[in-house]
Amino acid sequence: MNYSKQREVVLNSLKENVIHPTAENLYSIIQIEYPEVSKATLYRNLSQLAKAGLIRKIDGLDSSAHFDHNTKLHYHFICEKCGKVFDISTDVAQNIVKKAEQETGFKITSHEIVFKGLCKDCKN
């Protein structure tokens, strides 16, 4: 991966926006300061950065993919009322990969857990 100004902007924007943004969220945010970053470039870089392991793509939350600056293993919760995404620690499912591999005999290379419901604020 060569250096590019646009990729740096994408990566930094994600690091500064810890809200698990979608590509469109990030595009709006980036547009304000860096209108020179096009949508195609944003999508391309998000893919590349995720493939390189520098960021993480989160599927299954809602109709679009969200992106996470935090590459350490953890899970996610999306509030069905306000749409906010929160982290859930791996404590909730210990040794889950080992257990699943033992049960199935498959080789597991990645996994994601998505919880849905109401966050603390929206519950009331």
Added chain:
Amino acid sequence: MNYSKQREVVLNSLKENVIHPTAENLYSIIQIEYPEVSKATLYRNLSQLAKAGLIRKIDGLDSSAHFDHNTKLHYHFICEKCGKVFDISTDVAQNIVKKAEQETGFKITSHEIVFKGLCKDCKN
């Protein structure tokens, strides 16, 4: 929900095709015997049946949603080589909802676990 012939066809086809098909998979299958079921009707009925809890929609496996005739709680694995989807029992993550609710204080109404990797056949 009123009765409709088309909805019956959709539900029965899913029950007979335990392969976790996508909407397009199911459309191809249904077309052969029941060309009178349109694509719009298929999508509409899959949504309605899922909302009514008679089937389950699985997100996060790949670019399209898959559907499951089995509404009992369980998790999923998709083989990144052959694309087949397999069930994973809830044993791999016991009390996960309770744990996540205790950790966060959120109200969790649903969750899904998606594993990716290589199935037994593709591993070799």
Added chain:
DNA sequence: GTATAAAATAAGAATAATTATCAATTTGAG
């Protein structure tokens, strides 16, 4: 520094999956 090949870009077209529109048909309660 200059040449140059590989990588990256912007702009917009294209695609894939899904949802919406709407007139016509079907269903079910009274």
Added chain:
DNA sequence: CTCAAATTGATAATTATTCTTATTTTATAC
């Protein structure tokens, strides 16, 4: 049987994302 509500087929529209192409940047070799 009647009529409103539900459902349908056909197709347009939408959403999210990827692809195309000509141009520009970057890294490297001289």
